[in-house]
Amino acid sequence: MMEAISYSLTSPEKATRYTKDPKDIVKVQMPLNSSRSVMRQNLMTGLVDAASYNFARKQTQLALFEQGRVYDHDGGTFNEHEHLATLYSGNTLAENWQHLTQKVDFYFVKGQLTNLFTAIGIDPEKVVYKAEGIRGMHPTRTAGIYVDKQYVGMIGMIAHAVTFADKALRNAELYGYEINLDAIISMLTKGMTAVPAPKFPSIERDLSLLVDKEVTNQEVENVIKSNAGKYLTGLKVIDVYEGAHIDSGKKSLAYSLTFLNRKDTLTDKVVNDAMDKIEAGLENDLDVKVR
Secondary structure: OEEOOOOOEEOHHHHOOOOOOOOOOOEOOOOOOHHHOEEOOOOHHHHHHHHHHHHOOOOOOEEEEEEEEEEEEEOOEEEEEEEEEEEEEOEOOOOOOOOOOOEOOHHHHHHHHHHHHHHHOOOHHHEEEEEOOOOOEEEEEEEEEEEOOEEEEEEEEEOHHHHHHOHHHOOOOOEEEEEEHHHHHHHOOOOOOOOOOOOOOOEEEEEEEEEEOOOOHHHHHHHHHHHHOOOEEEEEEEEEEOOOOOOOOEEEEEEEEEEOOOOOOOOHHHHHHHHHHHHHHHHHHHOOEEO
């Protein structure tokens, strides 16, 4: 990713955008102009401005990040917090003859954040994503990030109202996340552990499901993991579909599951038994139809 360094000063409207619970803003006593009159409460505003600058120059393949301070005037005191934000646009891979073009979406960015949490020692099992309404973010493609039930940030798509208002960003799809590093610093574990590459091959299986629209990906993954047994080492979404040929009020979810026994060769029977338990658990707990 490319690091961005943005202005700490912004406009009052942008200062509290992309923020779940805005606090009182920090005002500059003698601002040069109205667009730089208050201190920012988020980093996402600066990244969106950087995206606009790049899009105006035909640079639409972006992967930006910024780590920096945000400011508020809460409880009668001036406060500073350390945040980390990212912004993606374009394709997951640069276009070339070897790979199919795949656009950046919510699940790609969520995967990047999961990798980050894993690298810094936060157990992904403790991370929960809940639908949130956050100003400046897409109403149905945005989630709050909770670790041990504590809100630590948000992830999702920049709202169409924001991109449409900017001539350079019209029709652009921008995805990203912002997390409060002050909130997660106490959750970090010391050190990282390396493990040798496995000596035995893994087995991959696909699972296609028909679920109610209200059922979240997190709920499905929780049921899969609780029934899969100890050999499930990988789980990822490979397709989400709503529309023609799908019943009203339903959506199709497809997953790729990876099973691995690091001490012995894994047999098809063990994997088949695990898949049977997973399917039974999904049908019983979430009324899911396995396709």
